[in-house]
Amino acid sequence: KNEVEQSPQNLTAQEGEFITINCSYSVGISALHWLQQHPGGGIVSLFMLSSGKKKHGRLIATINIQEKHSSLHITASHPRDSAVYICAVTFGNEKLTFGTGTRLTIIP
């Protein structure tokens, strides 16, 4: 069983919709990361969280340490947001443990 679970695995939405991607983990963590991977492309780090909430443009990431849960929100979604979004955590060491990713498709 993966230590990091993401849902949904696939998400298709219309342009402009509010998007939520969820991530849960099984034990205490040091930090949680949200990453973005475009098809055939590299990986971009979007957020690193250890508590609370962060916002960057149309992207918002929240984390609830007690519930071991994080969400990534995208407001006013756009086709260029189509990508795989990956949740990853560190468990008190340096290496990242990854979720399986959420494939997001935004339809114009």
Next chain:
Amino acid sequence: NAGVMQNPRHLVRRRGQEARLRCSPMKGHSHVYWYRQLPEEGLKFMVYLQKENIIDESGMPKERFSAEFPKEGPSILRIQQVVRGDSAAYFCASSPRFRDADTQYFGPGTRLTVL
């Protein structure tokens, strides 16, 4: 400020050959991580290195795989006697210092295809 550089971006090898993947971390970063993404699978940690030291290689296959990060030059991930199952995208990431809360900056990846 250049980001993390990886080369080659695409590498094709025949079974039994050697593959060498290179990673140049961001300027000022002394910590390098290698991750592998098998086709249709998630990313998996392979190895964590600092200059001249392997810190954690718990994700490296026991045979045929090795990694180094010399005092001068890029980090190298070496795969000897490649097999078809080694076909994957190999990503390198770097961070500036020893803290698990540091953001890791990813390179563009090397796509290895074994024929």
